[in-house]
Amino acid sequence: MNIALEISKLEIGYPKYRKGAIKVAGPIDISIGEGELICLLGPNGVGKTTLLRTMAGIQPSIRGFISILNHNISEISNKELAKFLSVVLTDRIISGNLTVYELISLGRTPYTGWFGNLGKVDKAKIQWAIDNTEIWHLVHKSIHELSDGERQKVMVTRALAQDTPVILLDEPTAHLDLPNRIDIVRLLRNLARETKKAIIMSTHELDLALQVADKIWLMTMENHMYAGSPEDLVLNDIFGKTFTKEGITFDIKHGVFKVIQPHNAEIYVEGNDVGVFWTKRALERHGYTVTSSQKKPEEITVNKEKNQWRWNYSKGNDAIHFASIEELTSYLIQKGGHP
């Protein structure tokens, strides 16, 4: 695999601040290959956006190098850089009167002449970008008519039309609902594979990142940058350590973060698999330690009969039936939770 972008000894921050340079993070040494999708993760305020802005040439670095396809970006002009790297930022487009097509065609700016007229190649590239993101139905709308999800897709299309080997995205899934988040991430995943572009996105969606990223770049508050495949980061417990806070723990078995509940009573649950899973979640939320392997004095059996869920609760000789998890848990709360 060819290296698309390489960062060496890069220190990011604000080099021209009044009282001297303020370093946000670094030195960073890292690289990305063609066709890779990288998720840049890290707690708030760790410098993800600063790193992306520095890579995009919007912000100067304190020291170190960034090179794209062996071109040092500090040695080429803005105009040249625009042919190597495109961005999707969190900045909102204020000009709502632009049509989607006009917006996408602005992606061709680095290639058009002094007056910005689109040539044959430009139009073909724009069409190619639109075909890739499948937004044909949006092309003639104005920006202010779009939903957040549609707008984000349009911005990705604009970046594609810019036809650069590297695309940077700053939290492209922020403000989107789950289906739209998955849609955008799936789109980026496919674009990286099919167009061989190197795509770097910063995000707070840990679970999505774990599922789709080829590599994760993890910035920590201790000014360290971990890079590797998501699974390695999980197995080496780097993931858990970085994000664990009081009251939250990383469940290494399932790859999800869980809210820690004070466990005070044990209960045994058996029955329908799906039913057991969700009953367990509800009971854990209410402070029970749930087991399905060892019999305990308190027992719950979940079953589905004639499309109707049923919960049987038994303790000693007592046995009660419930028709919903809500009924079950409110009974347990009322009872006091303790055997």
Place this chain on the structure above:
Amino acid sequence: MCLVFLSLDLGLGSVKIPPLEVLKILIGYETENELWNKIIFMIRLPRALSAILAGSALAVAGLQMQTLFHNPLAGPSVLGITAGASLGVALVMLSGTGIASVYTIRQLGIGGSWLIIIASSLGAGLVMSLILLISFRLKDNVSLLIIGIMIGNITISVVSIWQYFSEPEQIQDYLMWTFGSLGGVTSSQLGIFSLVVITGLVLAFTSSKSLNTLLLGENYALSLGLNLMNTRIFLILTTSILAGAVTGFCGPIAFIGIAVPHLARSVFGTSDHRILIPACLILGTLIMLGCDIIAQLPGSQITLPINAITALLGSPIVVWVIIKNRNLRTSF
């Protein structure tokens, strides 16, 4: 339509000339009325041409400012650019040991005209650079607008203090100038005026692509390879030339700069500056000629100050645009 407005504007006034006769005279037909001929070529045509130049220059200057500041309420008169130009003019008019009124300066001929243009453009450029500097630190549009208005107020008060220590004749001349007048430009000055404005308009037109890129915001513009600093300087330069020239020759004319760009976006339904700049030219011309026609109060002997009419006509347009689109953002 421009021609219709033009011939109407030429025909109306204290001496009425039928529109058909106006066209005849313009095309070069012999006319029985030698006086009409004189009125048209000596007075009305320079006046109408100044209206066209002022209208298109202010409209394009306003368009550039709105895009540069990402602010739908920006315009030469709103952000204090015109006030800055006034300061420049006041400096020339009210200072000087002798009675250097605008009329005596004009009698200086070509040199005097350049003096006024340069002074008012410098004044405009100064205020504009100041506001731009502040805009680096303030990302908030409304704050920027308020600061622009405050800078405008400061320049106006500096001028007031100056007036306080000036001769009454000077003050009266300056006051007349602030009312705005399209009639004060003589045929000889018209040459300089049109040269400067046309240069400014051509420069503005060549920056269409940069202006379009700026629509996405400065970060995106940077990422698309725009040299932000050069573009800013270029835009300030052209806007100052355009607004400064008009203010120097015709006085501070309000509302054309802010209203016409919105009208152009509304009428042509686009944000593309390659279309908007010519659109502003046409609409600016039309509206300024229209204002001039109204200012001459057809059927009467009086001519109202043009500034009163542009505000009277311009303010409802701005209000209408805001109400129609519910907010200016969607029309910007």
